[in-house]
Amino acid sequence: MKSKVTIEDVAKAAGVGRQTVSRVINNGPNVKPALRQRVQSIIEDLGYSPNLSAKRMGGGRSYMILAINDRARTLENWHAGRGNDWVDQMLYGGMSECERHNYHLLFELIDTETQAALSQLSSAIGALRPDGVILTPPHSENEALVALLDKRGVPCARIGYHGDGSHVEVFMDEAKAAREVTEKLLELGHTRIGYIAGSSSYGTSVARIAGFRQAIASSCVSETAGFVSEGDFNFDTAAKAFAETLQQAARPTAIIADNDEMAFAVLHIADREGLRVPNDLSVVSFEDTPGVRFSVPPLSAVRQPTAAMIAKACEVLITAKAGNIPKGSFELPYTFHERASIGPRD
Amino acid sequence: MKSKVTIEDVAKAAGVGRQTVSRVINNGPNVKPALRQRVQSIIEDLGYSPNLSAKRMGGGRSYMILAINDRARTLENWHAGRGNDWVDQMLYGGMSECERHNYHLLFELIDTETQAALSQLSSAIGALRPDGVILTPPHSENEALVALLDKRGVPCARIGYHGDGSHVEVFMDEAKAAREVTEKLLELGHTRIGYIAGSSSYGTSVARIAGFRQAIASSCVSETAGFVSEGDFNFDTAAKAFAETLQQAARPTAIIADNDEMAFAVLHIADREGLRVPNDLSVVSFEDTPGVRFSVPPLSAVRQPTAAMIAKACEVLITAKAGNIPKGSFELPYTFHERASIGPRD
DNA sequence: GGTGATATTGGGAGCGCTCTCAACAATTTT
DNA sequence: AAAATTGTTGAGAGCGCTCCCAATATCACC
Numbered sequence: 136m137k138s139k140v141t142i143e144d145v146a147k148a149a150g151v152g153r154q155t156v157s158r159v160i161n162n163g164p165n166v167k168p169a170l171r172q173r174v175q176s177i178i179e180d181l182g183y184s185p186n187l188s189a190k191r192m193g194g195g196r197s198y199m200i201l202a203i204n205d206r207a208r209t210l211e212n213w214h215a216g217r218g219n220d221w222v223d224q225m226l227y228g229g230m231s232e233c234e235r236h237n238y239h240l241l242f243e244l245i246d247t248e249t250q251a252a253l254s255q256l257s258s259a260i261g262a263l264r265p266d267g268v269i270l271t272p273p274h275s276e277n278e279a280l281v282a283l284l285d286k287r288g289v290p291c292a293r294i295g296y297h298g299d300g301s302h303v304e305v306f307m308d309e310a311k312a313a314r315e316v317t318e319k320l321l322e323l324g325h326t327r328i329g330y331i332a333g334s335s336s337y338g339t340s341v342a343r344i345a346g347f348r349q350a351i352a353s354s355c356v357s358e359t360a361g362f363v364s365e366g367d368f369n370f371d372t373a374a375k376a377f378a379e380t381l382q383q384a385a386r387p388t389a390i391i392a393d394n395d396e397m398a399f400a401v402l403h404i405a406d407r408e409g410l411r412v413p414n415d416l417s418v419v420s421f422e423d424t425p426g427v428r429f430s431v432p433p434l435s436a437v438r439q440p441t442a443a444m445i446a447k448a449c450e451v452l453i454t455a456k457a458g459n460i461p462k463g464s465f466e467l468p469y470t471f472h473e474r475a476s477i478g479p480r481d
Numbered sequence: 482m483k484s485k486v487t488i489e490d491v492a493k494a495a496g497v498g499r500q501t502v503s504r505v506i507n508n509g510p511n512v513k514p515a516l517r518q519r520v521q522s523i524i525e526d527l528g529y530s531p532n533l534s535a536k537r538m539g540g541g542r543s544y545m546i547l548a549i550n551d552r553a554r555t556l557e558n559w560h561a562g563r564g565n566d567w568v569d570q571m572l573y574g575g576m577s578e579c580e581r582h583n584y585h586l587l588f589e590l591i592d593t594e595t596q597a598a599l600s601q602l603s604s605a606i607g608a609l610r611p612d613g614v615i616l617t618p619p620h621s622e623n624e625a626l627v628a629l630l631d632k633r634g635v636p637c638a639r640i641g642y643h644g645d646g647s648h649v650e651v652f653m654d655e656a657k658a659a660r661e662v663t664e665k666l667l668e669l670g671h672t673r674i675g676y677i678a679g680s681s682s683y684g685t686s687v688a689r690i691a692g693f694r695q696a697i698a699s700s701c702v703s704e705t706a707g708f709v710s711e712g713d714f715n716f717d718t719a720a721k722a723f724a725e726t727l728q729q730a731a732r733p734t735a736i737i738a739d740n741d742e743m744a745f746a747v748l749h750i751a752d753r754e755g756l757r758v759p760n761d762l763s764v765v766s767f768e769d770t771p772g773v774r775f776s777v778p779p780l781s782a783v784r785q786p787t788a789a790m791i792a793k794a795c796e797v798l799i800t801a802k803a804g805n806i807p808k809g810s811f812e813l814p815y816t817f818h819e820r821a822s823i824g825p826r827d
Numbered sequence: 828g829g830t831g832a833t834a835t836t837g838g839g840a841g842c843g844c845t846c847t848c849a850a851c852a853a854t855t856t857t
Numbered sequence: 858a859a860a861a862t863t864g865t866t867g868a869g870a871g872c873g874c875t876c877c878c879a880a881t882a883t884c885a886c887c
Contacts, residue, residue: 186842213572499838
């Protein structure tokens with residue numbers, strides 16, 4: 136196996152032209168089956184694999200999908216030694232799908248702040264020339280980033296974003312999930328339900344709160360049955376918010392948290408204050424990371440189809456016809472995992 | 482901002498030659514400070530970022546480090562919804578270090594079986610032409626893969642492997658860690674200590690067992706104080722192994738497991754059999770994933786410096802002078818996190 | 828102030844591929 | 858059976874960069 140086999144070597148060995156080999160490796164049309172076969176086997180004999188950089192230079196695809204995540208939040212998770220289920224799921228879904236198409240997934244972090252994000256994204260696509268970019272929250276809602284991608288002609292998929300379908304959008308029905316969970320708690324007899332919100336800069340959070348309020352409004356219980364407090368997706372803010380809630384005259388009988396970590400904080404404070412879960416307090420969250428099974432009691436949670444959303448995004452971006460900017464809305468189903476953290480109002 | 486700014490555009494705008502711009506973007510020598518300054522600012526004005534594919538084609542670096550992980554084990558973790566702390570740590574360490582050098586980390590999975598691994602690795606480096614490859618266990622111990630990389634002239638770093646230093650090796654002292662943990666348990670008065678091994682195809686496992694045996698041998702307790710049973714890094718095999726152990730006349734008073742999941746299995750079986758941890762049984766593991774804090778009781782564990790190892794590997798690969806295959810051995814410190822799962826023999 | 832050394836510049840060639848397009852072969856149509 | 862269509866090939870050009878090297882500018886020193 137020569138250390139550097141080029142398309143020319145293959146062509147020479149097969150006694151054909153460069154272009155014919157190119158057609159074979161790209162599964163192009165108009166090559167006689169017998170010839171294709173022969174070239175194919177020579178490719179294998181020589182251990183040839185086309186140089187992606189060269190393909191890109193020649194005007195072809197780069198065979199790369201660039202997945203963008205928020206730097207601050209990602210690093211915070213890693214730094215806290217907390218694991219990063221979202222990243223895991225992204226890689227799982229993204230890499231699996233990319234592999235199927237002989238693509239490569241490139242994962243990068245960019246800052247939250249728009250100016251910085253813009254320049255980082257710009258240089259990333261300039262350097263890597265990916266065939267598509269996947270934007271996750273909160274970047275998926277940043278119109279400036281989307282506009283940049285549009286201008287550069289790079290197709291993008293927006294995860295967790297539901298807009299006018301002018302781009303590729305892959306999402307779950309957050310409002311419905313929140314409504315469903317809330318209704319579930321209402322059915323269990325809960326009369327005072329608190330929602331600890333993540334960040335209003337996440338459309339997903341906003342949508343969930345809307346769903347939560349809908350469920351409360353359309354139920355027969357009092358209007359004060361539901362209230363929202365502000366967290367920031369992390370333990371401390373949620374612990375503080377929940378502790379404050381407990382100061383009030385009527386304490387909540389159930390809490391919905393925007394992510395697992397905030398739910399853990401609620402569990403923690405509840406324990407400290409002598410509240411038994413689920414007897415005195417039911418707790419539900421949105422996320423369903425691996426850790427929920429180990430909490431005491433195990434946490435009930437809505438699970439976003441993260442891996443599936445990224446996989447779908449990859450599929451759409453990859454299979455788009457060259458030169459065509461793909462678009463479309465894709466709603467994927469969530470699942471609700473009921474565990475011991477919820478129960479009827481005592 | 483034009484959608485495609487090339488080095489030529491910059492050169493023209495600055496009234497200089499291509500090569501001068503090239504020197505500026507690569508921080509090359511022999512450019513007058515004033516000129517460099519001027520070109521630099523024009524680059525920013527134009528929003529130019531060099532096309533990596535073109536750089537690579539021109540004979541330069543690819544600015545990519547390829548990190549290889551084992552497909553089966555990685556997918557198994559993901560599939561089981563278990564999170565993948567190893568992958569998280571790899572990305573954390575790798576991406577952080579790569580970013581510092583303006584590099585990109587590419588993450589790929591390849592099969593365990595040598596022939597398949599060989600052809601997958603071959604086509605990956607053929608396609609991507611990375612400047613360096615990071616091999617993790619068990620691939621880091623696969624000489625065939627290393628030989629392939631050598632032949633192709635691609636520098637590689639072997640993680641968790643300690644050999645003759647003919648390549649880049651980054652590891653921790655597994656034997657010492659196992660020895661230390663074992664000694665700790667002996668000090669606590671344990672007289673019968675079981676080691677549940679991962680896979681003998683992992684050098685790290687083999688080294689730990691050696692350390693374990695050393696500690697047992699050099700202690701004053703009976704020779705039957707330590708014994709090893711075979712798991713396979715997963716729950717079921719460990720549960721089975723431990724359950725069998727309990728059948729024997731003299732049951733263990735302490736268990737060391739080769740990874741967290743197997744330790745969880747031990748915890749599970751112990752609970753089922755009415756053994757209290759740590760009163761009746763002490764449990765320690767190697768890995769220290771985020772989940773250990775949530776188990777009951779929280780698991781004591783040795784933590785591998787995964788992120789730091791990958792970061793070190795990236796650093797060495799990236800800063801190697803062009804054309805030089807870097808080599809060297811780097812031992813990084815582990816940490817032991819003592820939690821409630823161990824205690825004195827009752 | 829000249830001479831050799833050294834620092835600074837830019838132009839040609841080429842990396843390995845795909846694109847475009849022209850040439851030729853195999854088929855179909857009339 | 859000739860003409861028209863379609864299928865199959867390969868050669869030239871060019872993608873955006875770096876290498877190599879030649880040309881020029883600057884500097885040190887006697």
